[in-house]
């Protein structure tokens with residue numbers, strides 16, 4: 494036995510996409526040694542220590558030969574620790590400790606602990622989908638990752654310890670039978686609109702935004718319910734469809750953010766990053782790369798509270814995903830693409846001291862501070878908000894009034910309007926068209942502004958169960974589009 498070779502199939506993640514990777518182990522006679530080749534990053538190189546220690550802990554034999562592990566194709570950069578298990582299995586197969594052909598029908602993924610236990614890694618859903626597509630009916634993965642792998646339709650083989658995987662591949666025991674959980678887990682309760690008193694105009698705007706998938710900017714003095722309202726948008730959105738749920742789950746899986754007891758994300762995500770968030774935290778990047786907040790909010794809501802406090806580069810970075818619905822991150826040797834189709838709700842005060850917009854208090858901001866504050870929000874960015882709403886301080890009577898309308902009836906109206914919008918595009922009455930032309934000249938409206946105002950008017954018509962957009966629908970849409978809400982001095 495001069496030279497032996499064994500191979501395990503796995504996949505590497507590039508963003509949300511996967512590439513097939515063959516993990517080949519060569520054993521040669523010669524001075525004992527262990528090398529991993531094939532553009533492995535640091536975490537991947539460290540697999541050497543984990544695999545060696547894991548094999549010893551499983552009371553298996555470490556082959557005292559020259560071991561070379563090749564991760565092919567060599568041109569693809571391999572990141573992370575998910576290759577530990579396939580590397581260990583290839584070495585064990587090459588040294589005859591498990592039957593070599595047993596690996597042909599199995600994909601493998603997972604990080605080894607020094608004591609041989611298998612740890613879950615991110616992205617198992619996408620990796621399992623890729624394995625199934627590659628014709629592999631089973632995937633060896635950490636027990637905690639099994640529910641997630643099963644979502645792909647592949648049969649997971651839950652592995653707690655490397656010794657389990659070996660016994661299974663030797664045919665010494667069957668895999669733990671995979672029992673899918675019964676029914677959907679109980680959803681965590683959502684915040685309800687009933688908590689919000691008054692603010693009728695803002696409530697109406699939220700309903701329009703929910704029905705049409707628009708972006709909303711809430712502006713006003715502190716403590717008027719801006720944050721409250723923004724966080725309640727998911728409660729009036731229709732639930733995720735099953736394909737959408739898988740899409741969102743794939744993103745959370747790659748981010749390593751899936752809870753073990755809830756392998757499928759079934760509620761629309763609500764993300765509210767702090768204003769100190771970096772560009773990479775917002776749009777994604779870093780090693781991996783990892784999805785950013787815009788992708789974690791995919792099919793859900795991104796709330797940017799204290800909008801004016803965000804760093805300018807972070808805000809500008811939002812422009813592209815807002816327009817395209819995805820983020821493309823340049824990488825060495827390629828690019829990673831993450832979906833980012835989210836609804837943006839931003840909230841801000843009207844000036845740095847916060848008093849502006851409240852008739853009872855005097856604003857103490859200097860003109861310089863005020864203009865610096867406004868400069869930060871570029872026109873290009875403000876243009877992307879379909880609706881801008883000022884939220885004044887609620888009157889005492891409003892705050893003492895009984896609770897407002899709850900989320901449930903609003904959600905039903907939203908769902909009906911969405912159906913109407915899906916079926917057919919609304920026709921436009923002549924009056925509405927004339928009004929739109931006048932608005933383009935007078936307001937003025939940019940090309941995008943015009944298109945957005947049209948969409949909002951169509952949403953308003955759908956909410957009114959009308960087949961044609963009338964002038965009153967457009968007038969309401971235009972009333973929500975004026976940057977004057979942001980306070981011309």
Ligand SMILES: Nc1ncnc2c1ncn2[C@@H]1O[C@H](COP(=O)(O)OP(=O)(O)OP(=O)(O)O)[C@@H](O)[C@H]1O
Pocket residue numbers: 688689690691692713714715716717718719720721722840841842887892
């Ligand atoms: N319209 C309202 N109805 C009921 N409660 C309200 C309302 N407005 C404010 N509150 C109360 O005030 C608290 C603060 O509201 P919220 O955080 O939404 O204010 P905000 O407008 O975001 O203020 P800031 O500009 O300081 O962020 C809420 O938790 C709630 O208890």
Ligand SMILES: [Mg+2]
Pocket residue numbers: 719720721798799840
């Ligand atoms: Mg707030």
